[in-house]
Amino acid sequence: MDGSLLNAKSRALVAIALGVMWVTLSTGCATYRFGADALYPVGIQTIHIPVVRNETFRPELGKQLTEALVREVQRRTPYKVVSNPAADSVLSCTIVSQSKTVLTESLSDDPRALDTAVTVHANWTSRNGQPLMQNSVAAEAGDLTGFSQNARFVPEAGQSIDTANLQAIEQLAGRIVSQMESRW
Template sequence: MRSLTSLSMLIALTCGSLACVSGCAAYRFGSASLFRPGIRTVHVPVVRNDTFRHDLGIRLTEAIVREIETRTPYKVTSDPNADSRLECRVISESKRVLTETGTDDPRGLDAAINVRATWLNRSGEMLMQNAIVPTGDLAIGFSQDSRFVPEAGQSIDTASEAAIQKLASRIVSQMEMRW
């Protein structure tokens, strides 16, 4: 009787360990599960800028590279033959008045930046996809605004820097895998 119980326990233990090993072979845990396993390097060319503010592309490129290096396991490289390529383009930049003083001086303003981003692997497969509204377009649009008050010492530069940081964070967040 005792040998039958120990034999059935041995069989149950063997089956349980086989199920764990075979069922969890592709399972990843921790922050590594958020990122694509086949991608190790990302090439980020300088962001193209279609606006009259000449420094937006360079500043956004630097912010995106910083975000990728600090938040992801990917390594940013200057090699165009990297595992993947993240291309961005600033398509517009605007400033509008939100509130005015009694003498029509601007009191509160809003600075907005619009960007299109595409992340492709070496074979041209899209890695970043818009899960909400699939458009069939290769690029995903990002828009970010930032409010500023000149009376408080803020300027269009401080507002655009805040918008750039938020844009970089949002773009890199889209590099995470969908559940």
């Protein structure tokens, strides 16, 4: 077989392959994202989570929510949590209230079953200040997204408000990270 004929066929195959690649890239297939990455905003790779501000009388709640948020972001999202405030995005939260409600009492007026409620305001913004998290109920409610979580505890069964608050905090972290997903 002639060497020049072989080179011509090779060049033709390369030209066809480049043409197919150009058509594929120009029709939009290159921007399609697969897997869990498709759930989150484009262009964000790092997230800074400052210590959660706590406006309640239970000082441990801010630290607990910060730790729970870091765990949840690392476990469920493609983002890397960094300590640098100049990250691609910042998730800042404030615990605005914690309350305890008696649900049932014994005959001697001792609390038998109680609820604890923790309320948090969250704000997730990009490096340039663009909001990345939207309130699923009221999209134009402002910069903050509100979250509230209850947890029940029974002191007679050995449960305490501290364990109930921790349960509420962990559920809040899961809900906040779920809200970080892009809307369809």
